[in-house]
Amino acid sequence: MLSLSAIPIIFLLQFTIFLASNTLNHASGAVIFQTKDGREQREFDYFKLALQWPGTICKSTRHCCSSNACCNRSGAFADFTIHGLWPDYNDGTWPACCNGKIFDEKEIRTLLDPLKKYWPSLSCSSPSTCHEKHGTCSYPVARDEYNYFLTTLNVYFKYNVTKVLNDAGYVPSNTEKYPLGGIISAIQNAFRATPSLECRKGAVKELHLCFYKDFKPRDCAETHSQNVIVSSRSSCPKYVSLPAYEPEARIFDFADSSGQYLSA
Numbered sequence: 721m722l723s724l725s726a727i728p729i730i731f732l733l734q735f736t737i738f739l740a741s742n743t744l745n746h747a748s749g750a751v752i753f754q755t756k757d758g759r760e761q762r763e764f765d766y767f768k769l770a771l772q773w774p775g776t777i778c779k780s781t782r783h784c785c786s787s788n789a790c791c792n793r794s795g796a797f798a799d800f801t802i803h804g805l806w807p808d809y810n811d812g813t814w815p816a817c818c819n820g821k822i823f824d825e826k827e828i829r830t831l832l833d834p835l836k837k838y839w840p841s842l843s844c845s846s847p848s849t850c851h852e853k854h855g856t857c858s859y860p861v862a863r864d865e866y867n868y869f870l871t872t873l874n875v876y877f878k879y880n881v882t883k884v885l886n887d888a889g890y891v892p893s894n895t896e897k898y899p900l901g902g903i904i905s906a907i908q909n910a911f912r913a914t915p916s917l918e919c920r921k922g923a924v925k926e927l928h929l930c931f932y933k934d935f936k937p938r939d940c941a942e943t944h945s946q947n948v949i950v951s952s953r954s955s956c957p958k959y960v961s962l963p964a965y966e967p968e969a970r971i972f973d974f975a976d977s978s979g980q981y982l983s984a
Contacts, residue, residue: 761815764807764857766938767931769857771800775892775963776923777842779936789840790835797965798892799882800927802839805872807857808930818857827865861933871935879937884910890962891935897922897959907911919956922964 774797778790786792807815828835841961885891888906890898900917903924907915909928918926930940 761818761857763860764809765814766808766933767858767861767875767935768806768808768940769872769879769929769931770803770806771876771881771927771929772803772973773800773924773926773962774842774926774966776920778965778967779923779963780914780920781842783844785844787841788844799838799840802872802876803926805858805868805875807925815857816890818859824865828869830874831866831869838873838876839869841887862896875929875931875935878935881907881927881929885962892962892964894961894964896963900956900958900960903960911937916940917956917960919960922957922959923961924956 721912774790778797781788784791789797809815825832856869858871862871884906885903888902890903903917904915907913907927907929913930915930916928917924918928928940930938932938935938
C-alpha cells in the first residue's frame with residue numbers, strides 16, 4: 721500500500737496528463753449553464769483556490785460534531801487546508817449550482833484519505849456543498865466530480881503556500897506578528913502572482929490564490945488596484961498573526977455520525 725506521503729507525487733503526474741487532455745476544451749467559446757430554476761450562467765473567467773488557516777478558524781468553533789476537524793483532529797494542523805476551488809468572474813461575482821448533478825461520494829472513494837487530511841471540514845457543513853455549488857460550474861475544465869476534487873488537490877500540492885511562508889520565516893505562532901506586506905511579497909516572489917487575504921481579529925483566516933483556466937497563476941481579481949495590498953488590508957491590519965492550532969473541546973453532537981470531511 722502506498723504511503724500518504726507518496727500521494728502528492730502520483731496526483732501531480734495525473735494532473736499533468738489531465739491538463740494535456742483538456743487543452744482543447746477552451747477553444748470552443750463560452751459555455752452556458754442552465755440552473756435548476758432555469759436561470760442561465762455563463763462560463764467562469766478564472767479559478768480561485770481558497771485556503772483556510774485552522775489556527776484562526778478553530779478558535780471560533782462553537783459547535784462540535786463528528787465531522788468537525790477542529791474538534792476531533794488527532795494531530796496538529798500546521799498547514800493551510802483547502803476551503804474550495806471556486807470558479808469566479810472577473811467582476812467579483814461567481815456562478816453557482818450550474819446543473820442538477822448530485823454529489824456522490826462513491827465517485828471519489830479513491831481520494832477520501834487525502835481529502836480528509838488536506839480538505840477537512842472545519843465546521844459541520846455538508847460535504848456535498850463544495851461540489852454542487854462550485855464544482856458543477858468548473859466545466860469544461862473539470863468535467864466531473866472526480867476531476868474536480870483531483871484537480872483541487874493537485875493545485876494545492878503544486879502551489880504549496882505553507883512551505884513558501886515557512887521558508888520565508890512565517891510560521892505558526894501564538895505570540896509573533898508578521899507584516900502583511902511581507903507575506904504577500906513572499907507569495908508574489910514564489911508564484912509571480914498576487915494573492916488576497918482575509919483576517920479575523922488580526923489573524924489570517926483565509927488566503928486565496930488565483931489561476932487562469934490552465935492553472936497558471938494570475939493576480940486575484942480584487943487586487944487589480946495600483947496598491948495590491950489594499951484589498952487584503954480591508955480585513956487585515958498591517959501586522960497579522962498565524963496562530964498555532966489548539967484543539968477545541970466543546971459540546972459534541974453525538975447524534976451526528978456522518979463521515980463529512982469537506983469544507984464548503
